[in-house]
Amino acid sequence: DIQLTQSPSFLSASxxxxxxxxxxxxxxxxxxxxxxxxxxxxxxxxxxYAASTLQSGVPSRFSGSGSGTEFTxxxxxxxxxxxxxxxxxxxxxxxxxxGGGTKVEIK
Amino acid sequence: xxQLVQSGAxxxxxxxxxxxxxxxxxxxxxxxxxxxxxxxPGQGLEWMGKIIPIFDTTYYAQKFQGxxxxxxxxxxxxxxxxxxxxxxxxxxxxYCAKEDNISYQHDSWGQGTLVTVSS
Numbered sequence: 001d002i003q004l005t006q007s008p009s010f011l012s013a014s015x016x017x018x019x020x021x022x023x024x025x026x027x028x029x030x031x032x033x034x035x036x037x038x039x040x041x042x043x044x045x046x047x048x049y050a051a052s053t054l055q056s057g058v059p060s061r062f063s064g065s066g067s068g069t070e071f072t073x074x075x076x077x078x079x080x081x082x083x084x085x086x087x088x089x090x091x092x093x094x095x096x097x098x099g100g101g102t103k104v105e106i107k
Numbered sequence: 108x109x110q111l112v113q114s115g116a117x118x119x120x121x122x123x124x125x126x127x128x129x130x131x132x133x134x135x136x137x138x139x140x141x142x143x144x145x146x147x148p149g150q151g152l153e154w155m156g157k158i159i160p161i162f163d164t165t166y167y168a169q170k171f172q173g174x175x176x177x178x179x180x181x182x183x184x185x186x187x188x189x190x191x192x193x194x195x196x197x198x199x200x201x202y203c204a205k206e207d208n209i210s211y212q213h214d215s216w217g218q219g220t221l222v223t224v225s226s
Binding site: 001032034036038043044045046049050053055087089091094095096097098099100101 | 142144151152153154156157166168169202204207210211212213214216217218219
């Protein structure tokens with residue numbers, strides 16, 4: 001199975017900060033990577049797919065980059081509604097594994 | 108936009124089985140792929156398996172092989188996930204999700220079904 005390692009697992013940031021989350025794959029997955037946002041009590045919400053394509057309706061302050069084994073999710077200017085947990089998922093091969101998550105909290 | 112509506116919360120005894128449903132609307136059911144993902148309390152997301160209704164093909168994560176069965180009823184546009192031999196560590200919220208046909212991301216999710224396993 002492909003392992004995804006997210007870092008950091010937790011980060012504390014302020015409104016307006018630029019935030020970067022990294023996801024590393026245990027083997028090359030081309031650009032078959034998605035990012036999700038999850039708030040407490042809610043289902044995950046798709047933010048980015050194909051490593052860098054913004055899902056329709058998602059604010060442009062979210063961006064994704066990378067290919068192969070290293071990927072990043074960047075939030076350019078953190079907003080109050082962005083405090084949540086973020087997960088990456090590889091879509092290259094079954095099983096479609098998730099990273100362990102990054103919880104973004106208010107500093 | 109496909110909408111996914113799941114069945115309600117369940118409380119089960121250890122050793123029993125649970126079957127969760129996921130009814131899709133707003134699209135062509137048989138052409139999609141549906142995954143099941145679970146989340147134990149306070150934990151991350153765990154992919155369990157998926158079904159491609161048009162081919163009746165399933166894939167399961169090794170961890171759940173032999174204990175999970177994912178099916179689909181094309182006549183009612185409903186996907187199902189049955190988990191057997193339940194243990195306390197199967198207590199989780201179970202989500203169904205639709206997979207995009209090109210890039211495979213999960214672009215629609217059900218609201219989740221809490222399954223509690225307790226004696």
